[in-house]
Amino acid sequence: MSPLNKQQLDQIRDERKEQIKQAALKIFACRGITGTKMSMIASEAGISEGLIYRYFKSKDELFTDLVIELMEEAGKEIGNLQHSPESPFDQIRTLTQSMLDENNKYAFRLILQARKADKVPEKVGQFLDQYSEKVLIDRLVPVLIKGQQAGQFSEGDPRELLSWYFTVVNSLIMQELGIEKYGLPDTDVLMRILSR
Amino acid sequence: MSPLNKQQLDQIRDERKEQIKQAALKIFACRGITGTKMSMIASEAGISEGLIYRYFKSKDELFTDLVIELMEEAGKEIGNLQHSPESPFDQIRTLTQSMLDENNKYAFRLILQARKADKVPEKVGQFLDQYSEKVLIDRLVPVLIKGQQAGQFSEGDPRELLSWYFTVVNSLIMQELGIEKYGLPDTDVLMRILSR
Amino acid sequence: MSPLNKQQLDQIRDERKEQIKQAALKIFACRGITGTKMSMIASEAGISEGLIYRYFKSKDELFTDLVIELMEEAGKEIGNLQHSPESPFDQIRTLTQSMLDENNKYAFRLILQARKADKVPEKVGQFLDQYSEKVLIDRLVPVLIKGQQAGQFSEGDPRELLSWYFTVVNSLIMQELGIEKYGLPDTDVLMRILSR
Amino acid sequence: MSPLNKQQLDQIRDERKEQIKQAALKIFACRGITGTKMSMIASEAGISEGLIYRYFKSKDELFTDLVIELMEEAGKEIGNLQHSPESPFDQIRTLTQSMLDENNKYAFRLILQARKADKVPEKVGQFLDQYSEKVLIDRLVPVLIKGQQAGQFSEGDPRELLSWYFTVVNSLIMQELGIEKYGLPDTDVLMRILSR
DNA sequence: CATGAATGAGAGTTCATTCAT
DNA sequence: AATGAATGAACTCTCATTCAT
Incomplete structure (x- = not known):
């Protein structure tokens, strides 16, 4: 009425x-x-x-809004990690699992899709350029070093090791789901990349 | 004239x-x-x-023809591996390097692109479904087992281990080139996935 | 309540x-x-x-209703002119000024917009076709002739002279407002068109 | 073949x-x-x-290209006028007739349409701002003054008089063709606006 | 065989109009 | 009576495919 x-x-x-x-x-x-x-x-x-x-306003804006929102969320979540009481190994383990988890996967995939897009809107571009570098790697270098000192990780340039590791994780996120008979690798198996 | x-x-x-x-x-x-x-x-x-x-006849056919041809070639190449005198570890190492090599990368990426494509013609579909499985994994299971016996690889279901490993390698092939500061992971680092 | x-x-x-x-x-x-x-x-x-x-009922009907109403009003107003005690010259002068006046301009512009519109509903079309002719010119011919006899206007076919004059006035009404540095021409200057 | x-x-x-x-x-x-x-x-x-x-590339570009090309042509044509041996009165008469001529009319109308457009592409905007003012009036002020001295035109601010005159001519160009029974006013009748 | 002009189906976007509340 | 969310037809633009030469 x-x-x-x-x-x-x-x-x-x-x-x-x-x-x-x-x-x-x-x-x-x-x-x-x-x-x-x-x-x-x-x-x-x-x-x-x-x-x-x-x-x-447009397909582009929808995409952009989505990516930025999800990246900010992801950033926060990773930020929380630093205050975790877990061991370095477990911190990275938890992060990896959360990235590959079905629930978060869409979000991370979208962010990575954005990196491949042809003409990413400027605003997204800025975020993206520094995504792995700033959001992931920078924050995890101290964690990895601590783990190296504790003998949990292999020696070597921490930035390089982390970059390689997340290159792998990121690329797995982009994989089409459910193609492989055995699914995505177990987190512990993946983390052997960081081990000696 | x-x-x-x-x-x-x-x-x-x-x-x-x-x-x-x-x-x-x-x-x-x-x-x-x-x-x-x-x-x-x-x-x-x-x-x-x-x-x-x-x-x-069409864009689709061009794509399809290309994929099938490259898959057949790849199959042959991998087949040759079996007669290699190298140790199991080195055989997989060599294969990995060849897959990630700039020269072959295009071919492997195309094959993987096909898996993501929307309406893959039936003919390609059949190949693809079993690509990793048949072409790669089946042939490498004996190699891996031999390596396990020699203590070069970690224990566990050989098919699962190989499936996981090549899921990682395949997903790396799909990565856009030259985004990451440190490039793709070193083969030896990747192969830690197979190690104990 | x-x-x-x-x-x-x-x-x-x-x-x-x-x-x-x-x-x-x-x-x-x-x-x-x-x-x-x-x-x-x-x-x-x-x-x-x-x-x-x-x-x-629709955008079109709103437009149409508006145009018809305004045309009827304009017709009445012009009708009143005939009983004015002013001289022929001043009658046309007053009418011109009223047509170009900010307050009435919207109305006249709307009527003229209707003439350019694509698919004017039949009802409006009939009015419009004869708008200048019937509403303006027919009524003003006697006034002009009287003025010609008094030497206020140039000789020549009264209908033609009026048609030309109001073609000019109408087209000025349609001009976008406030583009020209000096604004719209002074009425007296315009009326030189009717002079000898 | x-x-x-x-x-x-x-x-x-x-x-x-x-x-x-x-x-x-x-x-x-x-x-x-x-x-x-x-x-x-x-x-x-x-x-x-x-x-x-x-x-x-787009509707906008088509429009823009067209307007700019026509404005340049119009500019040249008007420029030629200055070297004409005609009397001031005849120069303006010739120009007026050329502007109202069926053949050129489309071009002038397009230019004027551009002035009314909502979001004129930047490039066009710059041209347009100066079109009437610079191209027409500036060049004709000396001509008009010469004519005033010869007693052919009425006294008064030459810029104002010209601005008014071309406001009328421009607005006539915008008129839908062939609506009025008697057509557009005769050039000589129009030019009475400039006369005393 | 080779070209690139030409077509048309389909995608993104706008906006008059309808409808549930 | 009033609102603004929702729809769908129509418009701009893209690109795989065809065709005249």
Whole structure:
């Protein structure tokens, strides 16, 4: 009888926006930005194509917003790691598992998709350039060194070792899911890369 | 001035076809099938766009033909491995290096690109499903077991270990080149995955 | 708390309708029918987009209704002129000034916008075809002739002279406002067109 | 049997480009940039929509290119006037007639359409800002003054008088063609605006 | 055989109009 | 009566594929 009030409308908008983001994340992560059609996102979200444009100015903006948001979340999560009471080995183990976990995988894949995109919007580009370097490696160098001193990791340039390790982890995240009969490697097996 | 004879024409056709394949391989491998435009291939091959269609019915067929041919070659090459006098460790080492080598990388990347493609023609699909399994793993299981007996590799299900290892190697092949500061991991470091 | 009675509801309806028309006039006059978005009108009127459709079936109908109403008003106003005690020269002068006056300009511009519109509804079309002719020229021919006899205007076919004059005035009305450094020409300067 | 040679292809391209420009000019001039659909231009030119994009990057670029080219031509033409041996009155008379001439009308209308466009591409904006003012008025001020001294024109600020006069001429150019029964005013009648 | 001009199906985007509340 | 979320037709633009030469 009466129009919805402001609060209710805000809630609807928030829900829709989240719904679109979830759908977009799922498709973008699997197929990259060019491989994703707006119609796929709309259909995944169960809405019409046109509606997406009431929430995001363009496909590019949707992609960009998503990537930035997820990178900020990922950054925070990794930041928390530093205050963890775990041993260096277990810290990296936990991080690795969280990166390869089904639940987070879409997010990390999206970030990595962004790195491959042809013309990444400027704003994303800046984040991306420093993603592995700043967000992952810089923060983990002290952890790795501590672990080396404790004899948990192999000797050698810590930056190089970490760069190689996360090159592997990142590339695994990008793998299509469920192709391999045995799935993704066990974390402990992966971490042998860091061992002596 | 005089018309070319049949043999000469065949030779031109073969050369052209090879030229197109080389160009296509380079671009497909880097950008995937959807990211590649026929104009890019034509330009890389130094020919006109229309000419490609005299040699290949469609973009899809060009892609498919390429993948199948490269998979067959790769299969042969891996087959040769079995008659190698090297130690099991060195056999896998050599294979790994050859897969990650700049020269072969395009080929392997293309094959892996095919696994991500949307509607892979049936014929390719069959090959692909069993690519790692049949071509790589089956042939290497005996090698690995021999290495395990010699104490060069860690214990555990050989098929699982190999599947995991090549999941890592394959995913590295797919990585965009030259993003990481330290490049791809050293082969010896990668092979720690197989070590105890 | 108690429901509004019929009379009050009617009043609200009338006010709303007027409010929408005013907003529409302002935007249509400036931007033409294709350049105007319903959202602009709604925003100018301070109401929601959907509400417009309770008062007007479509954008086209809103435009049409507006044009017809304004043409009828303009017709009356010009009709009044004939009973004016002013001299023929001053009558046309007054009319010209009123047509170019900021306050009336929107109305006249809208009418002229209608002439350029693509698919003007039949009803408007009929009015428009004869707008200058019937509403303006026919009524002013006697005035002009009187002025010619008094030596105020140049000789020549009165219909042709008036048609040319109002072609100029009309086209000036359509000019975007405030582009020219010196603004629109002074009425007296314009009226030289009618002079000898 | 053999492909067309370079010269022939260049000719085809030039012809097509000209053909598209002519069609675009005709439609843009009548309907403005937003009122013109690419399909209209394609259909007017007798080609497919897609083909336009091999010659112009976008609708905006097509419009811009057209406007700039025509403005440059118009500028030259007006520049030539200064070396004319005609009397000041006849110079302006000739210019007026050329502006209102059916053949040139499209061009002038397009330029004026550009002034009304919502978001004129930057490049066009710069030209346009100075078009009336610089190109026309500046060059004609000396002519008008000479005419005033010869008693051919009314007294008063020459810039103001010219600005008013060309405001009228420009606005007439924008008029839809062939609406008025008597057509556009005779040049000599128009020029009474400049007379005393 | 070879070219690149030309086409048309399909993708991204806008906006008048409808509908649930 | 009023809102603004939702839809879908239409428009701009891209690119695999065809065709005239």
